[in-house]
Amino acid sequence: MSQLLFFTLSAMTILSALVVVFTRKPMYSVLSLIVCFFTIAGHYILLNAQFLAITHIIVYAGAIMVLFLFTVMLLNLNADSDVPKSGKLRIAATITAGMLFVTLLASIKSTTLGDFAFPPASDKGLVQHVGQRLFTDYLLPFEISSILFLSAMIGAVVLAKKEKH
Amino acid sequence: MEQAAHLVPLNWYLFLSTFLFCIGVMGVLFRRNAIIILMCIELMLNSVNLLLVAFSAYSGNSDGQVFVFFIMVVAAAEVAVGLALLISIYRNIGSTDIDVLNKLKW
Numbered sequence: 474m475s476q477l478l479f480f481t482l483s484a485m486t487i488l489s490a491l492v493v494v495f496t497r498k499p500m501y502s503v504l505s506l507i508v509c510f511f512t513i514a515g516h517y518i519l520l521n522a523q524f525l526a527i528t529h530i531i532v533y534a535g536a537i538m539v540l541f542l543f544t545v546m547l548l549n550l551n552a553d554s555d556v557p558k559s560g561k562l563r564i565a566a567t568i569t570a571g572m573l574f575v576t577l578l579a580s581i582k583s584t585t586l587g588d589f590a591f592p593p594a595s596d597k598g599l600v601q602h603v604g605q606r607l608f609t610d611y612l613l614p615f616e617i618s619s620i621l622f623l624s625a626m627i628g629a630v631v632l633a634k635k636e637k638h
Numbered sequence: 639m640e641q642a643a644h645l646v647p648l649n650w651y652l653f654l655s656t657f658l659f660c661i662g663v664m665g666v667l668f669r670r671n672a673i674i675i676l677m678c679i680e681l682m683l684n685s686v687n688l689l690l691v692a693f694s695a696y697s698g699n700s701d702g703q704v705f706v707f708f709i710m711v712v713a714a715a716e717v718a719v720g721l722a723l724l725i726s727i728y729r730n731i732g733s734t735d736i737d738v739l740n741k742l743k744w
Contacts, residue, residue: 556735565667621712633721
């Protein structure tokens with residue numbers, strides 16, 4: 474059952490990721506990236522990482538993709554404004570990515586994974602467990618990330634503001 | 639252990655996230671629109687997140703999930719600043735084509 478779910482989710486993830494790269498219309502790219510993020514959230518649920526699944530949907534589908542959508546609409550991008558790269562560069566890009574994939578596959582093949590529990594531990598991804606780790610061992614980075622957010626917010630406002638001449 | 643046959647081995651997650659990462663790399667090299675490139679970077683970040691969660695779940699240690707949480711934090715900040723930069727670039731040169739932005743190239 475979970476293998477079937479894994480295959481379905483993986484096929485959807487890979488297909489939507491390919492659509493992101495290969496479609497000409499930026500709007501379709503954004504929409505299929507949203508699908509891709511939802512399927513990755515499905516993978517998290519399959520791995521019983523419920524806290525991360527919810528956070529992933531809130532952060533990515535709720536915040537980041539809305540930002541992307543607004544930007545694409547704001548800049549009025551469409552297929553006409555998108556000039557594809559020249560044929561040579563596209564072939565080079567495909568070969569480069571393919572060779573990276575082969576290299577990574579070879580390194581995976583030659584690695585022996587340590588002894589992992591085969592039925593994965595089920596309680597580690599629950600809100601209670603991750604929350605406890607976050608507020609005890611990782612309290613300082615958690616608080617510092619709020620400063621990062623504050624500076625990113627101010628930076629975004631300053632950068633996107635219209636300059637007065 | 640009868641159920642174990644229906645579970646997903648860790649290797650499959652390795653292959654899936656490797657493939658996703660390579661799609662992201664390919665998108666960065668393949669496209670000229672800066673917004674699509676930013677989206678492909680998000681794709682790469684997500685493939686690494688997926689692998690971290692898989693390793694964390696299979697090793698029964700929740701540290702990896704906390705790292706994924708922090709990666710999400712950084713990704714959100716990065717997207718906010720990156721899109722603000724793109725809007726400012728669009729205002730100045732009227733396009734998001736990275737081949738137009740070649741003043742610092744050579």
